[in-house]
Amino acid sequence: MSVKTMVSLSQQLQHQIDNKTKPLGALGRLEELAHQIGMIQGTTHPQLNRPHIVVFAADHGIAATGLVNPYPQSVTAQMVLNFITGGAAINVFCRQHSIGLTVVDAGVNFDFDKQLFGDKLLSRKIGYGTKNYLSDEAMTREEAQQAMAAGAAVVADLAAQGCNCIGFGEMGIGNTSSAALIMSCITGIPVEDCTGRGTGVDDQRLEKKKTVLKEAFRKHLSSVTANPGALTILQHFGGFEIAMMTGAYLKAAELKMVILVDGFITTAALLLARLINGQLLDYCIFCHTSGEAGHVRMLEYLGVEPLLQLHMRLGEGSGAAMAFPLVQSAVGFLREMASFDSAGVSKSE
Amino acid sequence: MSVKTMVSLSQQLQHQIDNKTKPLGALGRLEELAHQIGMIQGTTHPQLNRPHIVVFAADHGIAATGLVNPYPQSVTAQMVLNFITGGAAINVFCRQHSIGLTVVDAGVNFDFDKQLFGDKLLSRKIGYGTKNYLSDEAMTREEAQQAMAAGAAVVADLAAQGCNCIGFGEMGIGNTSSAALIMSCITGIPVEDCTGRGTGVDDQRLEKKKTVLKEAFRKHLSSVTANPGALTILQHFGGFEIAMMTGAYLKAAELKMVILVDGFITTAALLLARLINGQLLDYCIFCHTSGEAGHVRMLEYLGVEPLLQLHMRLGEGSGAAMAFPLVQSAVGFLREMASFDSAGVSKSE
Numbered sequence: 001m002s003v004k005t006m007v008s009l010s011q012q013l014q015h016q017i018d019n020k021t022k023p024l025g026a027l028g029r030l031e032e033l034a035h036q037i038g039m040i041q042g043t044t045h046p047q048l049n050r051p052h053i054v055v056f057a058a059d060h061g062i063a064a065t066g067l068v069n070p071y072p073q074s075v076t077a078q079m080v081l082n083f084i085t086g087g088a089a090i091n092v093f094c095r096q097h098s099i100g101l102t103v104v105d106a107g108v109n110f111d112f113d114k115q116l117f118g119d120k121l122l123s124r125k126i127g128y129g130t131k132n133y134l135s136d137e138a139m140t141r142e143e144a145q146q147a148m149a150a151g152a153a154v155v156a157d158l159a160a161q162g163c164n165c166i167g168f169g170e171m172g173i174g175n176t177s178s179a180a181l182i183m184s185c186i187t188g189i190p191v192e193d194c195t196g197r198g199t200g201v202d203d204q205r206l207e208k209k210k211t212v213l214k215e216a217f218r219k220h221l222s223s224v225t226a227n228p229g230a231l232t233i234l235q236h237f238g239g240f241e242i243a244m245m246t247g248a249y250l251k252a253a254e255l256k257m258v259i260l261v262d263g264f265i266t267t268a269a270l271l272l273a274r275l276i277n278g279q280l281l282d283y284c285i286f287c288h289t290s291g292e293a294g295h296v297r298m299l300e301y302l303g304v305e306p307l308l309q310l311h312m313r314l315g316e317g318s319g320a321a322m323a324f325p326l327v328q329s330a331v332g333f334l335r336e337m338a339s340f341d342s343a344g345v346s347k348s349e
Numbered sequence: 350m351s352v353k354t355m356v357s358l359s360q361q362l363q364h365q366i367d368n369k370t371k372p373l374g375a376l377g378r379l380e381e382l383a384h385q386i387g388m389i390q391g392t393t394h395p396q397l398n399r400p401h402i403v404v405f406a407a408d409h410g411i412a413a414t415g416l417v418n419p420y421p422q423s424v425t426a427q428m429v430l431n432f433i434t435g436g437a438a439i440n441v442f443c444r445q446h447s448i449g450l451t452v453v454d455a456g457v458n459f460d461f462d463k464q465l466f467g468d469k470l471l472s473r474k475i476g477y478g479t480k481n482y483l484s485d486e487a488m489t490r491e492e493a494q495q496a497m498a499a500g501a502a503v504v505a506d507l508a509a510q511g512c513n514c515i516g517f518g519e520m521g522i523g524n525t526s527s528a529a530l531i532m533s534c535i536t537g538i539p540v541e542d543c544t545g546r547g548t549g550v551d552d553q554r555l556e557k558k559k560t561v562l563k564e565a566f567r568k569h570l571s572s573v574t575a576n577p578g579a580l581t582i583l584q585h586f587g588g589f590e591i592a593m594m595t596g597a598y599l600k601a602a603e604l605k606m607v608i609l610v611d612g613f614i615t616t617a618a619l620l621l622a623r624l625i626n627g628q629l630l631d632y633c634i635f636c637h638t639s640g641e642a643g644h645v646r647m648l649e650y651l652g653v654e655p656l657l658q659l660h661m662r663l664g665e666g667s668g669a670a671m672a673f674p675l676v677q678s679a680v681g682f683l684r685e686m687a688s689f690d691s692a693g694v695s696k697s698e
Contacts, residue, residue, distance in 0.1 A: 021428065021436060022437075022663050023547075023662070023663070024549055025549070027438065028660030029661075030659060071372075071695065072695055074695060075694060078695060081693070082687055087370060087685075087692050088370055088687065089376065089682055091686075092686055093678055093681070095681075095685075096674070096677060199375070307659070309658065310377045310379065310656070310675070311377030311378055312375065312377040313375050313377070314375040318376075322675065328445060329441070329442055329445060333438055336440075336441045337438055337440075337441055338431055343434070344427060348419040
């Protein structure tokens with residue numbers, strides 16, 4: 001779109017929004033959403049087709065140590081099975097809103113039975129979990145590239161099937177720790193201020209988690225500072241699911257999809273993707289503010305305010321799913337509401 | 350329910366919530382909602398049946414003066430026609446969420462053609478708008494009683510048809526002024542601090558609106574203070590739609606329905622109803638914080654925090670409709686999510 005076309009479309013959208021039978025601005029954030037989605041799709045009559053959430057799951061070397069996580073590492077695989085059999089929160093919410101759901105094994109430390117689960121689970125396993133960043137790099141540069149490409153390919157396939165609205169979720173015991181390290185690298189906020197309770201560590205374990213992450217940060221600092229790109233950060237701190245989401249965001253923006261941004265870990269992946277595509281936020285709708293401590297500061301860093309504040313901190317893309325009806329409402333009012341003219345309603349004096 | 354039964358049910362609900370496959374508390378406000386709805390319905394397996402929004406419309410004598418409202422009074426009737434033909438925001442949102450919608454003529458200054466609109470519009474007209482409270486009482490005590498009874502009857506009919514989740518909306522040019530006066534009577538907050546921009550008055554008109562409402566408040570103060578009940582307040586400041594909502598709230602609570610509370614004017618009616626039934630809030634889910642200035646202070650007064658903050662200020666029950674999917678999600682996760690046991694997922698250490 002040329003700048004002139006963009007300005008013109010923006011004005012047309014605003015005119016259309018302002019002439020709906022309501023006081024000027026009375027639909028608040030829905031009006032901003034309608035405008036944004038119109039601009040993404042390049043039309044005054046946007047629509048959301050085949051909305052989809054992709055949950056990327058992977059394990060983290062650090063989790064095997066139990067230093068940062070109250071749940072054992074095996075819960076990642078158990079929850080993937082729960083997703084496949086439809087019993088997790090994200091299943092309930094996707095069914096409720098007719099959102100498609102795809103689960104991707106990005107690197108879970110478990111062999112899922114392909115014969116049993118067939119196309120309910122996409123196997124894109126990069127490895128059986130990352131390495132522990134207290135002693136190693138989490139993954140190789142090649143693995144990070146491979147994971148980003150795999151995430152991008154999943155999005156491209158969904159887009160080819162007609163999906164134009166996508167959200168990402170994740171499952172990975174230990175992944176709030178990776179996300180905190182990534183956040184600290186990109187925002188410059190000390191890693192202890194990026195560290196939260198994850199699935200719910202107590203005060204004592206939170207202090208321990210902060211100590212562990214400060215140590216990990218120090219260990220990799222010089223390497224990351226020497227080459228501070230998304231691949232390097234992923235290489236040092238993981239995880240496979242975060243790398244896949246990074247690639248997935250980039251592909252979704254490239255394909256001009258409406259992107260539903262979930263919570264803390266998915267926003268960490270977004271921070272990485274934004275290092276590569278500075279225009280990424282144009283495509284993003286921030287869905288909810290996670291209860292995980294670092295998320296508020298991530299959002300402040302990005303200068304955005306999500307649609308929902310429900311004190312949720314579950315991951316799985318659950319916040320994206322919960323906000324989807326609001327996004328639908330924005331498109332709905334733009335497409336379906338009467339104008340002052342068409343309804344014969346008087347405007348204000 | 351005996352106190353013992355209530356305590357036992359509350360514990361069962363909390364146990365059920367805590368054993369879903371998610372970290373403790375990770376669904377945030379949805380967990381509180383699930384618990385509340387279970388308690389309202391007296392079951393660990395609540396469900397929402399035939400959700401419905403009732404929009405009460407009426408005119409206000411003050412609006413004919415143009416002193417408080419930028420839109421002419423005739424917009425009330427025009428918007429009722431818009432509701433009937435399906436072109437308003439509330440129509441779009443109710444269609445989206447399969448929420449039933451009933452429009453009630455509580456006292457619009459217009460004769461709707463019954464042959465044309467049939468059962469799309471319930472005629473419960475108390476009069477052709479209230480009287481102007483700058484010179485008169487808005488309505489008689491009998492009219493206030495009649496309106497409350499009519500609102501209650503509409504709710505009873507819907508309940509008889511199987512509805513157990515209901516929200517109220519309103520349309521009435523000038524009704525933020527009545528709501529501000531009611532709010533001031535009940536909360537003791539000076540009326541100028543209860544007064545906002547309504548459909549969007551500018552700074553100059555806002556000052557004028559405050560002056561007018563201060564004058565109205567002074568005029569009726571001694572009568573209201575002498576007998577400070579809901580009927581008296583309605584009698585002095587109106588309106589018919591607010592009186593009907595007051596009766597509607599009371600009936601909905603009596604019938605143990607889940608009540609979706611919308612914005613500024615509907616919360617003013619709730620303040621009135623709460624003077625009569627002190628347990629009313631147990632049944633209420635506060636859906637959104639209106640952009641109308643006084644609403645935040647009403648909510649503080651009640652000690653509640655709504656689910657949504659989307660800067661909407663439209664009325665019509667639009668905030669209630671927007672929050673409905675969240676309420677559905679709360680019931681959905683409680684009913685459908687797997688437990689740690691059923692899914693074979695390990696709990697935290």
